[in-house]
Amino acid sequence: MAKKMTVSGVPPNELDHASRTHAVLSASAAKRWLNCPPSARLNEQFPNVSSEFAEEGTAAHELCEYKVRKYLHDRMERPQSEYYTEEIEQATDVYAEFVISIIEEMKANGAEPLALVEEKLNYSHIAPSGFGTGDMIVIGKDSQGRGLLHIVDYKNGKGIFVDADHNPQMMLYALGALRAYDYIYDVEIVRMSIVQPRLENLSTYEMTVQELNEWAESIKPIALMAYEGKGEQKTGDWCRFCKAKPVCQACKEEALALCREDFLDLDAGAFDTAEESDMTAPYKADTQTAVFKQPGLIPLSELSEILPTLNRISSWIEAVFAFVSSEAINHGVSIPGYKVVEGRSKRVFTDTKAVVDTAVANGYTDLYKQSLITLTEFEKMMGKKKFNELLGSYVAKPHGKLALVPESDPREAVDLTEPSQEFSVLPD
Numbered sequence: 450m451a452k453k454m455t456v457s458g459v460p461p462n463e464l465d466h467a468s469r470t471h472a473v474l475s476a477s478a479a480k481r482w483l484n485c486p487p488s489a490r491l492n493e494q495f496p497n498v499s500s501e502f503a504e505e506g507t508a509a510h511e512l513c514e515y516k517v518r519k520y521l522h523d524r525m526e527r528p529q530s531e532y533y534t535e536e537i538e539q540a541t542d543v544y545a546e547f548v549i550s551i552i553e554e555m556k557a558n559g560a561e562p563l564a565l566v567e568e569k570l571n572y573s574h575i576a577p578s579g580f581g582t583g584d585m586i587v588i589g590k591d592s593q594g595r596g597l598l599h600i601v602d603y604k605n606g607k608g609i610f611v612d613a614d615h616n617p618q619m620m621l622y623a624l625g626a627l628r629a630y631d632y633i634y635d636v637e638i639v640r641m642s643i644v645q646p647r648l649e650n651l652s653t654y655e656m657t658v659q660e661l662n663e664w665a666e667s668i669k670p671i672a673l674m675a676y677e678g679k680g681e682q683k684t685g686d687w688c689r690f691c692k693a694k695p696v697c698q699a700c701k702e703e704a705l706a707l708c709r710e711d712f713l714d715l716d717a718g719a720f721d722t723a724e725e726s727d728m729t730a731p732y733k734a735d736t737q738t739a740v741f742k743q744p745g746l747i748p749l750s751e752l753s754e755i756l757p758t759l760n761r762i763s764s765w766i767e768a769v770f771a772f773v774s775s776e777a778i779n780h781g782v783s784i785p786g787y788k789v790v791e792g793r794s795k796r797v798f799t800d801t802k803a804v805v806d807t808a809v810a811n812g813y814t815d816l817y818k819q820s821l822i823t824l825t826e827f828e829k830m831m832g833k834k835k836f837n838e839l840l841g842s843y844v845a846k847p848h849g850k851l852a853l854v855p856e857s858d859p860r861e862a863v864d865l866t867e868p869s870q871e872f873s874v875l876p877d
């Protein structure tokens with residue numbers, strides 16, 4: 450089978466995942482800069498702050514890479530990380546098994562697939578200076594003998610579902626891969642898969658090369674505008690990971706506009722005229738406080754209309770507080786009207802051994818508690834097969850906590866009419 454090192458001449462272990470530098474028009478942020486072009490340059494003004502989630506994600510990607518390379522017989526030492534829990538092991542296994550199944554299927558289709566792991570992809574012919582790293586690219590033939598490019602991306606997160614359908618990150622990677630390798634199999638079909646095992650999400654989308662190229666042409670002017678820092682700021686769910694969010698004018702305007710016009714409807718009623726206010730305030734006829742002209746309740750249908758905006762605003766408010774707190778706490782910036790204080794803390798033992806020795810020396814016993822090992826630890830100890838054989842009948846998967854999510858969320862809706870779901874439906 451054809452296979453290739455990530456960057457020719459560089460052994461896999463020497464690849465620095467942490468140095469996956471990002472282009473101004475990075476593929477992972479494509480949804481953001483395609484919708485809000487100035488955000489590409491605005492984000493450059495803020496430092497990259499790593500998080501525990503990001504570090505865990507990098508470690509998980511390294512394990513994914515190792516497992517696929519092992520199958521491909523590429524030499525690579527198994528990476529080590531404090532993040533390698535049983536959950537990450539299982540998640541990366543799911544990814545590796547999926548990738549291997551793609552390669553095996555292409556082999557069964559009579560093609561000698563080209564498998565590219567952690568491949569740097571250049572799509573600068575579409576978006577200026579655009580490049581990114583594809584987790585897995587496989588090029589071969591589909592069951593009908595057509596040239597097939599299959600791109601797979603591992604998502605370690607378990608907060609937000611990622612859909613492969615018209616996913617601009619995947620489409621930009623595909624354009625980069627086509628540019629470099631189209632000559633091998635005369636690719637006709639592009640298949641893009643997102644593997645997000647911790648949310649049991651495996652999403653695949655397919656399009657023809659012609660459709661992909663049409664999309665590429667349609668975004669070229671937007672990409673140029675974004676690269677030049679032009680265009681208008683536009684809020685949407687793409688704001689979520691925008692580093693400019695805490696100080697974004699568009700976010701502020703959206704929040705204030707909602708309060709002013711849609712939610713409280715102040716101009717239309719609350720402060721209309723003193724006379725009307727008085728008339729609607731029977732218990733305080735002499736009050737100077739403005740009262741809603743037509744006080745009432747917001748219908749559920751109206752609330753549901755503003756839910757997406759409220760989500761965004763609440764996330765913007767959190768970002769503002771986080772940003773201002775960080776400025777004050779980490780950089781000593783003085784915020785008028787606010788001060789930095791210490792929160793409550795819990796007492797801790799400084800030397801556990803000395804504590805135990807002292808307690809025992811003074812006649813105290815029963816210092817330790819015992820508890821049963823976890824289900825995952827049992828499974829690991831016995832192996833999956835034995836575990837299922839011996840304990841499988843004692844395992845149940847309770848219902849997860851219910852949550853209200855947007856219609857676009859790929860999870861199946863819960864049937865609230867089923868007797869097993871014991872809750873009442875809110876009246877409209």
Ligand code: SF4
Pocket residue numbers: 481485487488491682683684685687688691692693694697698699700
């Ligand atoms: S936060 Fe502001 S700059 Fe960033 S994407 Fe949203 S609207 Fe654009």
